[in-house]
Amino acid sequence: MNSQALPLDQFLNSTSQLMALLEEERRLLVKGKAEEITQIAKDKVKLTLAVSQFQKQIALKSQTISEFFQAEPQEKIDQLASNLKECARLNEINGHAIQLMTNNTREALKTLIGNDPTQSSETYSAKGKKAYMSAGTSRNITKA
Numbered sequence: 001m002n003s004q005a006l007p008l009d010q011f012l013n014s015t016s017q018l019m020a021l022l023e024e025e026r027r028l029l030v031k032g033k034a035e036e037i038t039q040i041a042k043d044k045v046k047l048t049l050a051v052s053q054f055q056k057q058i059a060l061k062s063q064t065i066s067e068f069f070q071a072e073p074q075e076k077i078d079q080l081a082s083n084l085k086e087c088a089r090l091n092e093i094n095g096h097a098i099q100l101m102t103n104n105t106r107e108a109l110k111t112l113i114g115n116d117p118t119q120s121s122e123t124y125s126a127k128g129k130k131a132y133m134s135a136g137t138s139r140n141i142t143k144a
Contacts, residue, residue: 008068009076010050010054011051011080012083014054018044018048019086022044025037025040025044025094029098029101
């Protein structure tokens with residue numbers, strides 16, 4: 001076993017954990033579990049830092065990634081490549097789901113308050129003059 005095997009094993013472990021987190025995130029997105037998704041995001045940051053540490057270790061040894069991988073068994077390199085591709089795929093799926101949920105929420109807000117909450121809107125006062133409302137300003141729909 002060469003001296004670089006341990007960091008690669010750690011990197012493989014980190015990518016496997018990241019895959020599991022992304023799969024869990026997808027499950028939670030479907031169920032709408034916001035609090036748990038927040039924890040997943042924090043855990044993803046930790047794993048991203050672990051990957052960054054791996055890259056720093058390679059740099060400290062004055063090796064390029066290609067040089068580093070030349071000393072590693074092909075099986076590990078293939079597994080790492082597979083893990084990274086799967087992480088990218090899962091992250092893209094989750095990103096699309098989050099974007100869709102955000103768009104749906106924005107549309108629901110537009111329906112409920114009668115305008116786009118991210119834009120100012122133009123309305124008319126009781127005297128028929130233009131009155132501008134800034135984003136987030138509420139207006140009465142009916143009077144009691």
